Amino acid sequence: MVQATALPRNDSGIETVIGILKQRFADRLQTGESIRQQHGHTTTWINNQPPDAVVFPRSTEEVSEIVKACAAHKVPVIPFGTGTSLEGHVNAPAGGISVDLSQMNRILAVNAEDLDCVVQPGVTREDLNTHLRDQGLFFPIDPGANASLGGMAATRASGTNAVRYGTMKDNILGLEAVMPDGQIIRTGTRARKSSAGYDLTRLLIGAEGTLGIITEITLRLHGIPEAISSARCSFPSVDAACRAVMMTIQYGVPVARIELLDERSVGAANAYSKLSLPETPLLLLEFHGSEAGVVEQAETFGAIAEEFGGTDFAATTSTEERSKLWQARHDMYWASLQLRPGAQGISTDVCVPISRLAECVTSAQAKTAELGLLAPIVGHVGDGNFHTLLLIDTENADEVSKAEEFVGWLNDLAISMEGTCTGEHGIGQGKKPYLERELGPAVRYMRAIKAALDPDDIMNPGKIV
Known part of the structure; x- marks a missing residue:
């Protein structure tokens, strides 16, 4: 695991605030080890940094009470939703109070x-x-x-x-x-x-x-659209698939979704979701509109795909068939883990201008091969965003070192292509080193905003800046 930096703790303040909140919230304030570990849980390789307590408010006013108590004693506050973030967003590097908002669900x-x-x-x-x-x-x-x-x-x-x-x-x-x-x-x-x-x-x-x-x-x-059509098409290479995406966007086809699975991902989806897709790079698409409109959009894409060597093109408006394909896409994390049982999946994402997408994805494939890493790629390629899932043994120092090298290399590559180190995962703890490389002096103004609004740095400290 990668060790996240710990920040100085305010032990006396934390103890005081836990006492105040325990009196106010009773059983909705929990300090058990397992629930604290759960609320420091992160689905990346950053080590778990649990809070000292977890509180479950049910209204905005209760959240305000919690924050006022923490502010008075300069105790960190870490908001928690469902814990699905990927860059250490919910860790508590200085300890403090995790505010679990799951009971505010109306x-x-x-x-x-x-x-x-x-x-x-x-x-x-x-x-x-x-x-x-x-x-x-x-x-x-x-x-x-x-x-x-x-x-x-x-x-x-x-x-x-x-x-x-x-x-x-x-x-x-x-x-x-x-x-x-x-x-x-x-x-x-x-x-x-x-x-x-x-x-x-x-x-x-x-x-x-x-x-x-x-x-x-x-x-x-x-x-909800009058009609929804899904399509799939296989390609001889990731480069060809990405160029088909670029042409589709430039041509103005109003696709609702356009997803890339590389050959490793397709193989994993076949095994996990019991599909029989050709194990070559695949595009999955969805079109929204009128009955006639979605048919026309699918046909237009089919013609574009053919120019780039696309094969096995199929479109459907069947709800059952569409759901099966998109469920397989959503299950890709779990499917990919089956490629190397016992390994941990380390997901990282970047986003680049559409014109650089093919180059970036193929370069990422070549780099993982050079490093000897097993790393299926999927992406929301309609907006230039893709994810690489590194399947590694986190107890193997050599593999961890290679994974760190790849993540750093990929972030720098995306930035050099006038892209971003994260299209949707966020910065959290994991991508902090790359934010300044991407935005330069702008980060100084982010820090100024943070200092002006949160001078005691109690709101989710250790993240972004």
Whole structure:
């Protein structure tokens, strides 16, 4: 495991705050070792740094009480959604209080005529879409895991639908948040646009809990499409598949999803999900629109794919067939682990301009081969974002060293291509070394904002800056 840096602890303050919160929240304040370890859990290779206590608020006012107590005694506060983040976001390097928002899980309002809704942060995307289905509406951001919407906002989540519907920042109208002094603020209204002052909504989206705790979210919704068609097509190489993606986007085909699986990923999906796809690079696509429109879009893509050697092209509007394909895509993490039983999967992501995608992906494949690493690749390639899953023995120092070398190399490569070290995983602890390389002096201004809003550095310390 990679050892995350520990920060100085305020032991007397932590003890005092635990006493205050225990009296106020009784059984909703937990200090058992297993629950603390769970709330320091991270699905990366960074070591677990558990908080000293976990508290379960049920309202914004209770979150405010917790933060005020912590602020008074300069004790760290670490927001927790479902724990699906990948870069050590929920670790507690200075100890402190984990604020688990899972019991704040109410859908407060659905305004169908205005295509928006208001939810608490513990609502998951699957729960929201189940609630909306009868009204002909859906929320499109799909990062794969059934993450909480608060966590998705805090990490500026993206996913398979981003090529058409954007990311979390494009689908949030406003927030309610508890700031580092315990003050409750609102950053926007239900209006579709505003020129009123600084855009605090976008400041808090992607801040990973370092500037405040999101306690309510006003989301944009979309109508469920009249028709949905899925397609798949195999290619002779990753380069050919990526060039087909580039041409599809440039041609203006309004794809809702366009996903890449390299040959290793396809093999894993075949074995895990009992498919029989050709074990060559694969594109999975989805089209939304009218009955005629989705057929036309699929046919247009089929013609483009043929130019790049695409074979075994098939499109379907069958709900069962579509669900089977996309479930296989969402199960890729677990499928990939079966390629090397006992190994840990270390996922890293980058995002580059579409024109550099083919070069970046093929370079990543060549680098893992050079290092002798088993590393299937999948990607939301419609927006230039892809993920490499390194399957390594974290007890083997040589493998860990090679994995660290690859992650650093890939981040630097993406930055050199005018891309980013993370398209959707976020910075957390794991990608901090690369943020300054990417943004340079801008990071100094991020630190200034952090210091102005959180002078005692109690909000999720040790992350981003």
